[in-house]
């Protein structure tokens with residue numbers, strides 16, 4: 001079995017078998033000619049299947065230690081596809097501290113079509129137990145959570161939900177398969193916003209699913225084809241190119257994230273720092289570059305965002321450029337106030353995604369922005 005750094009560079013298809021091209025060809029074709037009636041090259045129409053996308057799908061499966069992969073136009077497209085596995089009356093328990101867009105999709109749309117959701121602190125096993133119902137069919141967790149970096153025990157969740165015949169879905173966007181492998185820990189389905197660390201350059205939006213469930217693959221592929229949020233050939237290539245450098249980027253994100261988190265802890269303007277590296281869990285091998293922090297004074301938040309020069313005030317995370325967001329109105333604006341406050345998302349919270357610039361330059365930028 002090759003090491004993950006090698007799989008990243010060589011992907012599932014190290015060269016094109018027809019031409020020998022080392023960079024996966026971009027099959028920019030909507031449709032594919034059939035040799036004759038009843039015969040096919042295996043490709044028919046790019047919404048359903050595309051050769052460039054297939055290489056990416058096989059690659060995410062390899063990286064996650066899964067049998068199957070599916071690629072979507074966005075992370076939300078991937079998450080929406082997973083919900084298609086459920087019926088009216090099914091109940092899903094969801095981490096309460098999660099990306100606001102996922103909350104909006106579940107509560108604002110699928111709840112309307114009869115799927116029931118409970119949002120709880122899945123890092124607390126008692127709260128998880130209390131939320132179980134006779135119709136609970138799945139757990140959907142983010143770990144580390146977004147933006148408070150809480151850790152949910154993947155193996156414990158898998159046991160709880162498997163005992164009831166349900167499935168565990170893990171959003172692995174924050175750590176990627178480089179640092180965390182949910183399927184090896186018992187998860188059934190892994191989802192990613194590949195717009196983040198996997199593509200890594202803030203230049204594309206994409207979503208991925210990886211899983212090993214023979215019994216679910218057909219339903220997921222039918223949903224992907226029917227809903228039509230499949231990833232384009234060009235964007236598939238961009239994600240594949242990003243994945244080639246995932247291992248080296250993740251190491252730099254990790255060291256920059258750690259340096260910034262430790263430095264923020266020393267600052268008088270900062271009340272508390274949330275960084276998963278401060279509370280390491282054996283289920284993951286690292287902490288990437290995500291650092292959230294509470295300022296002591298809420299009035300300082302807009303000033304810091306305005307004063308930062310190198311660190312860009314923009315939504316998203318996981319790219320080579322460092323970004324900072326104000327989750328209250330940006331990434332988590334869709335979450336109702338009581339739930340947001342209970343999760344800890346308030347007007348003093350900033351979330352930083354450490355890029356791969358020089359850490360001293362990043363810290364100097366934060367220092368000048370925090371000063372009075």
Ligand SMILES: Cc1ncc(COP(=O)(O)O)c(C=O)c1O
Nearest residue numbers: 074075076099146173193195206
């Ligand atoms: C943890 C997490 N999951 C899913 C998504 C949705 O992904 P996308 O923006 O690619 O649709 C995001 C987006 O920020 C995210 O942070």
